[in-house]
Amino acid sequence: MPAVVILGCGGVGRALLKQIAATKLTVAAVCDSKNALVAANGAFTAAQLSAIAEAKAAGKPLAVEGATVVPVTDSAGLAAVLKQCKEAAGGKCFVADCTASDATGPAMAEAGVAVALANKKPVTSSIDLYNKLALENPRNFRNESTVGAGLPVMAMLRRMVTSGDPISRVAGCFSGTLGFVMSGLEAGKKLSDVVAEAKSLGYTEPDPREDLSGMDVARKALIIARSMGWKLEMDDVKVEGMYPPEMGQDKMSVDEFMAALPSLDADMAGKAQAAAADGKVLRFAAVVADGKCLVGLQSVPKNTAMGALQGTDNIVEVISSCYPVSPLVIQGAGAGTETTASGVLADLLELADIHA
Amino acid sequence: MPAVVILGCGGVGRALLKQIAATKLTVAAVCDSKNALVAANGAFTAAQLSAIAEAKAAGKPLAVEGATVVPVTDSAGLAAVLKQCKEAAGGKCFVADCTASDATGPAMAEAGVAVALANKKPVTSSIDLYNKLALENPRNFRNESTVGAGLPVMAMLRRMVTSGDPISRVAGCFSGTLGFVMSGLEAGKKLSDVVAEAKSLGYTEPDPREDLSGMDVARKALIIARSMGWKLEMDDVKVEGMYPPEMGQDKMSVDEFMAALPSLDADMAGKAQAAAADGKVLRFAAVVADGKCLVGLQSVPKNTAMGALQGTDNIVEVISSCYPVSPLVIQGAGAGTETTASGVLADLLELADIHA
Numbered sequence: 195m196p197a198v199v200i201l202g203c204g205g206v207g208r209a210l211l212k213q214i215a216a217t218k219l220t221v222a223a224v225c226d227s228k229n230a231l232v233a234a235n236g237a238f239t240a241a242q243l244s245a246i247a248e249a250k251a252a253g254k255p256l257a258v259e260g261a262t263v264v265p266v267t268d269s270a271g272l273a274a275v276l277k278q279c280k281e282a283a284g285g286k287c288f289v290a291d292c293t294a295s296d297a298t299g300p301a302m303a304e305a306g307v308a309v310a311l312a313n314k315k316p317v318t319s320s321i322d323l324y325n326k327l328a329l330e331n332p333r334n335f336r337n338e339s340t341v342g343a344g345l346p347v348m349a350m351l352r353r354m355v356t357s358g359d360p361i362s363r364v365a366g367c368f369s370g371t372l373g374f375v376m377s378g379l380e381a382g383k384k385l386s387d388v389v390a391e392a393k394s395l396g397y398t399e400p401d402p403r404e405d406l407s408g409m410d411v412a413r414k415a416l417i418i419a420r421s422m423g424w425k426l427e428m429d430d431v432k433v434e435g436m437y438p439p440e441m442g443q444d445k446m447s448v449d450e451f452m453a454a455l456p457s458l459d460a461d462m463a464g465k466a467q468a469a470a471a472d473g474k475v476l477r478f479a480a481v482v483a484d485g486k487c488l489v490g491l492q493s494v495p496k497n498t499a500m501g502a503l504q505g506t507d508n509i510v511e512v513i514s515s516c517y518p519v520s521p522l523v524i525q526g527a528g529a530g531t532e533t534t535a536s537g538v539l540a541d542l543l544e545l546a547d548i549h550a
Numbered sequence: 551m552p553a554v555v556i557l558g559c560g561g562v563g564r565a566l567l568k569q570i571a572a573t574k575l576t577v578a579a580v581c582d583s584k585n586a587l588v589a590a591n592g593a594f595t596a597a598q599l600s601a602i603a604e605a606k607a608a609g610k611p612l613a614v615e616g617a618t619v620v621p622v623t624d625s626a627g628l629a630a631v632l633k634q635c636k637e638a639a640g641g642k643c644f645v646a647d648c649t650a651s652d653a654t655g656p657a658m659a660e661a662g663v664a665v666a667l668a669n670k671k672p673v674t675s676s677i678d679l680y681n682k683l684a685l686e687n688p689r690n691f692r693n694e695s696t697v698g699a700g701l702p703v704m705a706m707l708r709r710m711v712t713s714g715d716p717i718s719r720v721a722g723c724f725s726g727t728l729g730f731v732m733s734g735l736e737a738g739k740k741l742s743d744v745v746a747e748a749k750s751l752g753y754t755e756p757d758p759r760e761d762l763s764g765m766d767v768a769r770k771a772l773i774i775a776r777s778m779g780w781k782l783e784m785d786d787v788k789v790e791g792m793y794p795p796e797m798g799q800d801k802m803s804v805d806e807f808m809a810a811l812p813s814l815d816a817d818m819a820g821k822a823q824a825a826a827a828d829g830k831v832l833r834f835a836a837v838v839a840d841g842k843c844l845v846g847l848q849s850v851p852k853n854t855a856m857g858a859l860q861g862t863d864n865i866v867e868v869i870s871s872c873y874p875v876s877p878l879v880i881q882g883a884g885a886g887t888e889t890t891a892s893g894v895l896a897d898l899l900e901l902a903d904i905h906a
Contacts, residue, residue, distance in 0.1 A: 216714050333903055344715075344872055346706045353702055353896040358572050499881065502858050507876050516700055516889040517882050520863050525855065526878035533872040540709040547689055548903050 195236060196549060197222035197283035198542060199276060199307075202292035203250040206312050206339075209535035210290060211247040215240035219542060222279045222287075224256065227295070230264040230275040231256045236282055269297040269304075276305035288545045290538050291316065299323050308334035308549065310541035312534050318413045321425055328420070333548050336541030337421075341414045342368060342508045342528040344537030350524060351421050354514055361422055363483040363513040363521075368414040370506030370529045371397045371405040372436075372478035377504050380475050385436075385462040386455035393452070397506065401448045406436040408478065408489050415480035415487040418510075426487065434490030436478070469493040475501050499523045551592060552905065553578035553639035554898060555632060555663075558648035559606040562668050562695075565891035566646060567603040571596035575898060578635045578643075580612065583651070586620040586631040587612045592638055625653040625660075632661035644901045646894050647672065655679050664690035664905065666897035668890050674769045677781055684776070689904050692897035693777075697770045698724060698864045698884040700893030706880060707777050710870055717778055719839040719869040719877075724770040726862030726885045727753045727761040728792070728834035733860050736831050741792075741818040742811035749808070753862065757804045762792040764834065764845050771836035771843040774866075782843065790846030792834070825849040831857050855879045 198219050200207055203226045214221060220237035223230050224246055231246065238246070242258050250256065257263060266272050280287035287305070291298050291313040299316030302309050303326040311317060317324055317337055328335045338348045347366075354361055367373055374397055378388030389406070392398050398405050412433045419426050439445075441454055469476050474493040477500055481488045494501045499521070503509050508528025511521035527533055554575050556563055559582045570577060576593035579586050580602055587602065594602070598614050606612065613619055622628050636643035643661070647654050647669040655672030658665050659682040667673060673680055673693055684691045694704045703722075710717055723729055730753055734744030745762070748754050754761050768789045775782050795801070797810055825832050830849040833856055837844045850857045855877070859865050864884025867877035883889055 213714060217712075333906065344713075345878065346702060346709055349705060349709065350702045353705065353900075354892075356573075356899045357700075357892045357896040358569060359700075359892050497858075497860075499855070499858075502853075502855075504853075505876070516886065516892050520861070520883060522701065522880075522882035524878075524880050526873050527876060530872065536710075536713045536715050536872050540713040543712045544709075548906075550689065550904075 195220055195283060196286035196288060196546060197236065197279045199223045199225065199279050199287060199289045200292065201225045201272075201289060201295075201298050202313070203246070203256065204292065205531035206534045206538070207290075207292035208247040208250055209531045210292060210538055211243045213535055213539050214542070215243045217539070217543065219288075219546060222283060223275065225266060225272065225275065226250065226256045227293070228265065229256045230266050230272070231258065232262045232264060232275070232279065234260045234262065269301045272297060272301035273304040276301060276307050280305060280307055286549050288542050288549075290542055292535070292538065299327065303327055308545045309336065310538050310545060311337040312339035312538050314340045314413045314417065317420065318416050318428055321420075321427055324420055334545070336544060337417065338541050339534045339537035340417050342366075342510065342524075343530055344533040344540070345508060345510075345524055345526050345528055347510050347524055348417075348421060350512070350522070351418065354512070354516075355422060359514045359516045361512060361514045363481070364418050364422070364510060365479055365481045365483075365500065366414075366418075366508065366510035367477055367479050367500060367503060368411050368508050368510075368528060369405060369478060370508065370527075371402075372408075372411070373503065373506050373508070375436075376476055376478060379462060379466045384456070384459045386452075386459050389455055390452065401443065401451075403437065403441075403443055403448075403451060408433045408435045411478065411480050412487070412489045415482055415489050418480070419482045419487050422482070424485065431487040431489060436491075465491065473497075477501070477503070499525065551576055551639060552642035552644060552902060553592065553635045555579045555581065555635050555643060555645045556648065557581045557628075557645060557651075557654050558669070559602070559612065560648065561887035562890045562894070563646075563648035564603040564607055565887045566648060566894055567599045569891055569895050570898070571599045573895070573899065575644075575902060578639060579631065581622060581628065581631065582606065582612045583649070584621065585612045586622050586628070587614065588618045588620060588631070588635065590616045590618065625657045628653060628657035629660040632657060632663050636661060636663055642905050644898050644905075646898055648891070648894065655683065659683055664901045665692070666894050666901060667693040668695035668894050670696045670769045670773065673776065674772050674784055677776075677783060680776055690901070692900060693773065694897050695890045695893035696773050698722075698866065698880075699886055700889040700896070701864060701866075701880055701882050701884055703866050703880055704773075704777060706868070706878070707774065710868070710872075711778060715870045715872045717868060717870045719837070720774050720778070720866060721835055721837045721839075721856065722770075722774075722864065722866035723833055723835050723856060723859060724767050724864050724866075724884060725761060725834060726864065726883075727758075728764075728767070729859065729862050729864070731792075732832055732834060735818060735822045740812070740815045742808075742815050745811055746808065757799065757807075759793065759797075759799055759804075759807060764789045764791045767834065767836050768843070768845045771838055771845050774836070775838045775843050778838070780841065787843040787845060792847075821847065829853075833857070833859070855881065
């Protein structure tokens with residue numbers, strides 16, 4: 195019986211715990227940032243999975259009757275747990291990484307397990323780690339939920355790459371938060387007002403600069419470029435954020451930043467108006483083409499799929515040999531715990547099919 | 551070594567022959583409507599595959615040095631060839647069906663091979679055959695190129711269905727020809743003019759009623775419904791074509807039909823104007839929802855992905871538990887021999903991964 199190990203008990207991990215109970219997969223262990231909970235006989239029951247999710251949602255420690263709690267303090271400790279689960283399962287171990295941790299990637303690589311990632315860290319740190327996880331054995335690697343939540347972006351790119359359809363350009367909007375801001379600018383709102391609105395609706399991180407810096411989009415651009423076989427590092431991605439360096443996290447507090455935002459309104463309104471005068475709209479986009487990854491504001495024609503995008507939806511447009519002019523487009527909700535967990539679950543089921 | 555058998559040497563089959571040469575897959579046999587060409591040692595070389603494609607493109611019979619020609623006159627004969635290839639390959643045989651034949655489905659089911667289909671017939675005839683090919687062993691079944699050419703529509707639906715994301719509605723435009731006609735109507739052209747234009751550009755079948763009847767779209771709607779587990783037959787799909795029964799293929803010739811088309815112009819222009827007055831546009835769409843498949847003209851809001859569609863692109867919109875309001879959308883070229891062959895090739899590579 196193959197073992198599934200779930201790393202992370204935040205929103206996505208807990209949603210996955212509940213979704214997985216309805217499938218043929220069996221969960222052998224669940225880990226949070228402190229402990230691994232290992233099922234006594236190699237498989238939790240659906241009731242146990244539900245109990246674990248509920249306990250964690252209530253802020254309680256990771257525990258359930260009839261399971262062993264193993265403290266996990268570092269990457270080596272996690273690797274040891276994964277190796278143990280893999281051995282107990284006769285060598286077949288599928289790890290769902292729903293954390294935001296740096297430590298899981300090296301542990302998964304060392305344990306030699308198959309992975310389904312929501313966590314972007316393992317695939318955006320060194321190219322060496324990426325090679326170990328993704329390239330050395332593609333049959334052991336899935337990462338749908340690292341880009342566009344559950345939207346089948348990575349699955350589509352994999353199909354195109356493996357079938358030898360040369361991709362020349364991938365462009366997309368991968369931040370629901372920045373999509374909301376762009377729709378607001380398009381409707382004539384001030385940048386400072388629409389960011390404040392997004393913050394009050396909970397669309398931004400507590401510090402909106404986490405979104406406005408564009409770094410999350412940059413990580414997704416890197417993941418896409420690497421999936422096409424490009425040997426790029428994070429430093430190779432050119433990112434132009436939505437605010438100047440003097441308003442950075444090392445220079446002012448969140449409150450000071452929000453107070454300073456109106457100073458950017460006029461410039462941004464000017465850019466939006468210039469785009470509109472040209473039949474275009476502003477989008478905060480990633481463009482992966484010609485060996486380069488560019489992330490930042492773009493003016494795109496209104497009558498394209500990306501130009502017609504509204505609100506928090508994500509979109510990706512791909513130009514390839516088979517789609518030379520009118521791109522292949524996927525769009526939809528690119529965030530949400532259920533959706534992200536669904537993407538991880540679909541990846542796990544593909545791994546299970548491959549290793550059946 | 552697993553055996554790939556390619557059925558059909560039309561445009562898609564020939565494109566596949568050339569694409570497959572660049573992969574790890576090995577082709578053991580190629581069949582046209584009269585013969586099977588079986589490689590002497592179980593695998594054609596890239597040069598042989600290329601020679602076969604070129605000979606067929608030049609209208610020559612299926613033959614290449616060092617291969618056996620086996621006449622195939624019916625489904626039983628094809629099943630015998632498939633069984634032989636499967637046995638020679640140690641039980642692993644992947645069949646790419648690039649024909650438009652009724653005979654291949656029963657043969658593939660009888661031989662118990664894994665299939666990658668561009669041919670819609672095997673999955674739109676009886677539900678019994680569909681069960682045998684698709685449901686009894688999902689690990690042996692792929693059919694990306696039966697809907698939207700190489701667009702990853704079926705792969706996306708499979709991921710959603712297997713991960714337990716309940717789908718409540720699938721709507722789409724799956725005819726590039728009818729998309730071209732709808733864009734023409736939207737631009738104020740007469741129906742008869744835009745159909746004549748599509749015919750002269752080669753976008754329609756020689757008899758445009760093959761497209762305008764909506765039957766090809768209806769087959770795709772049935773395939774989508776069945777992929778969601780619905781036990782429907784072709785008769786359960788409600789199809790409203792673009793012309794009345796008295797203009798059918800049993801009533802008049804192609805020339806008579808084209809001459810009679812202007813009689814429909816006023817009615818169609820009225821529908822297009824009524825839609826426009828309401829902020830909508832006409833689309834020839836398939837809607838799979840509430841246990842029913844409906845195919846025919848729909849008025850859809852201009853500011854949706856389907857409403858913004860232009861030209862010959864295909865589109866599919868999916869509403870599910872994870873995408874409850876803003877749908878998951880895939881759009882792009884839904885026709886073309888290279889694209890269709892790419893979809894079959896990606897399916898074959900997935901089957902090879904699963905059965906490695």
